[in-house]
Structure formats: C-alpha cells, structure tokens
Amino acid sequence: VNLEAQDWERGFLVATATVLVVLFVAILGSVVDAGIDLPADAGQIDPRKLSIADPAANPVPFNELGVVAAAEGEPVDFRVVLLAAEWRFFAGEEAGSRGAIPRIEVPAGSRAEFVLTSLDTVHGFLVADLAVNATVIPGQITRVTVDLDRPGEYRIVCHEFCGIGHHTMYGVLEVTP
Numbered sequence: 001v002n003l004e005a006q007d008w009e010r011g012f013l014v015a016t017a018t019v020l021v022v023l024f025v026a027i028l029g030s031v032v033d034a035g036i037d038l039p040a041d042a043g044q045i046d047p048r049k050l051s052i053a054d055p056a057a058n059p060v061p062f063n064e065l066g067v068v069a070a071a072e073g074e075p076v077d078f079r080v081v082l083l084a085a086e087w088r089f090f091a092g093e094e095a096g097s098r099g100a101i102p103r104i105e106v107p108a109g110s111r112a113e114f115v116l117t118s119l120d121t122v123h124g125f126l127v128a129d130l131a132v133n134a135t136v137i138p139g140q141i142t143r144v145t146v147d148l149d150r151p152g153e154y155r156i157v158c159h160e161f162c163g164i165g166h167h168t169m170y171g172v173l174e175v176t177p
C-alpha cells in the first residue's frame with residue numbers, strides 16, 4: 001500500500017468537494033441574497049409598430065417612455081420604460097432626437113422595473129453595480145426588477161456589440177437620496 005498516493009487522492013477529493021460546496025453556496029447566494037433570477041417570458045411586441053418620434057402611438061407599455069409611476073397595489077413603485085435602437089437608449093425626454101445621452105432620475109429606497117425592447121438589432125442593457133444585466137431583443141420585451149437602495153450615479157451601457165455606434169450607447173441612472 002502506497003500511503004503517500006492515498007494522501008494525495010484524499011486531498012484532491014476534499015478539494016473537489018470544497019469547490020462544489022462553494023459554487024453551490026454562490027448559486028444560492030445569487031438567488032436568495034442578490035435576487036438574480038433566470039429569464040422568464042415577459043411578452044412579445046412587433047418592433048415595426050414602435051416609433052421613437054411619436055411614442056404616444058406605440059403599443060402599451062411603450063406608449064410612455066421614461067420614468068412611469070406604477071398603479072397602486074403593483075409590486076413595483078415605478079417603471080423605467082426605454083427603447084433601444086441604433087445607437088442609444090431612448091427615454092422619451094427628447095423624442096425623435098439622436099445624440100443626447102439619457103439621464104434617468106429615480107428616488108432611492110424604491111423598487112423599479114426596467115422595461116425595454118429593441119427597434120432594430122440585439123442590444124444589451126447593463127446598469128453597473130446593480131443587479132441589472134439583460135439582453136434586449138427586437139420582438140421581445142425585457143423586464144428587470146431591482147431595488148434601488150443606495151443613492152448614487154450608475155452607468156448604463158449596452159454590452160452587446162450592436163454595430164458601428166455601439167460605444168455611444170450609454171446613459172446614467174441617478175438614484176437620488
């Protein structure tokens with residue numbers, strides 16, 4: 001019997017079991033503590049019926065862009081409704097214009113739902129330092145709910161390469177105290 005080889009084997013078994021336990025705890029932590037969910041069906045929409053220039057004529061919920069108060073009794077305080085199109089996020093404040101960077105102001109201590117879709121190609125929607133990281137697909141509605149606990153400025157970026165102006169697709173989420 002080679003005792004040294006057995007010791008090595010035991011060591012690797014313990015290391016393997018430790019990695020499995022650590023990863024399982026990390027998954028549990030992401031679900032329970034960080035509130036990260038698997039994507040579920042959030043609805044479809046025909047991108048040909050959407051307009052940036054005249055959002056009021058868009059199908060619900062894209063008929064009102066920007067920060068939209070939720071009705072009483074809803075699980076969120078408000079929604080942030082955005083249209084993604086080459087190459088920016090449209091929050092409605094300067095409908096039809098191209099170039100301005102959206103700056104979205106929301107109050108701290110609230111629960112928000114981001115609602116997005118794309119008019120053209122696949123975009124990404126990431127809010128740095130918040131649990132918001134989603135893909136925005138034409139024809140599909142993207143919904144992400146997040147608790148806005150900490151005041152501050154959060155950078156919004158498109159993290160899905162979407163064409164020559166991809167680097168201009170960003171914005172700021174300002175969580176006010």
Ligand SMILES: [Cu+2]
Nearest residue numbers: 158160162166
């Ligand atoms: Cu992009």
